[in-house]
Amino acid sequence: MNWLSEWGLDLAQTFSRCFIEDDRYKLLLKGIGVTVEISLLSVILGLIIGFVIAICSLSNNKFLNAIGKVYTDVIRGTPSVTQLMIIYFVVFATVNLPKWIIASIAFGINSGAYVSEIIRAGILSIDKGQTEAGRSLGLNASQTMFNIVVPQAVKNIFPALCNEFITLIKETAIVGYVGLVDIQKAGDFIKSNTFEAFMPLIMTAVIYFVMIKILTIALDRFEKWLRKSEKR
């Protein structure tokens, strides 16, 4: 059993060299902060943009329809790395904003296209009779939308939205391209400083996994709460 304890010792040494020496764990902690910041802001922006684009696509106005169509076409038809770099190095090249905010805007714009399709499908899934009932009571179009249609649509599209959020969080691992140090980039730094590949990369994966697992549990709870009106 000697080899086992040797292997264990070796692992512990590598671990210490990768994360304890030179306080490298701090790099990862900062990385987590950056990933969380960017994820939060881009999810919010994605939801707002997605809702606006969905309303455009659903409106009776041909011009707004066209905007919605072009937006989703362009965003879905180009890689997110390319979009991120265009936003960062071209669109916001001369604007003095913190890097992470610019990156979040890029991810929000990207996510908005996918979210808009989810929201559009959700709104279309609500029976027309619901809108008619609201309107016949005298509520106007937006009162009907926000009090009657959207709350029901949210329930239907919640799983799809969660999927999109999770994809988005993992997508942020490309922010290293514009010089931000998130979890992925922090792991990458440790890899090049220590010449160890296994430990930092596995750690990067574990951190993402744990973050998303926690989020999934929270979202599942929230969905149960949303569905409380379905009890019989």
Add this chain to the structure above:
Amino acid sequence: MIKVNDLHKSFEDVEVLKGITEEIDEGEVVVIIGPSGSGKSTFLRCLNLLEKPEKGEIYIDGEMINAPKVDVNRIRQKMGMVFQHFNLFPHLTVRENITLAPVKLKKMSKEEADAKADELLKMVDLVEKADSYPSQLSGGQKQRIAIARSLAMEPEIMLFDEPTSALDPEMVGEVLDVMKNLAKSGMTMVVVTHEMGFAKEVGTRLLFIDEGKVLEQGNPKDVFANPKEERTKVFFSKVL
């Protein structure tokens, strides 16, 4: 109270209403019958502009409501509508279904609306369901709640679009009872229905609509006893 002049409505290239001119007075209970596809529901839905007619005028209390720039939402607050498929809001409790519109439209405070909801629930005999969700109710209960929800806005006119057609037979009676009481209280009602018994008992006037026109009308008992038009006779021979 309601005045309709030469109303036309088409869907795509199918003309559903081919010129209806009609007047409905306060306190009348007008029952509309006719074969399916005759335009009776479309006519009813034009009255609160859920369908926009292409031609003709609709006046409510003397105001032309399908004129441009008229605030449709304000007009609709005067008219309650009850649908074949109830259309209760499934994400809200029974009480919230009833209070949503009066509170959002600033017609009542939350407390006033709750009190009004209790009163209406008593009227439709469903007080114990106030905190239930629609999915927990039977069809007949849902439709009674839908009627209560419309009444919460204190409308002058109630429109019923085949209110009992989606119900199991044993639940039809409880909904008709609520409607009868409403009629007795003097509410102006326009009812599209296949319930000939209700038409005979409660209706003050019957309109027989066929192919987008009012073919025959009169006191329900007279029309049932002596239909004048051949088409009406054929229809009655099938349904009575």
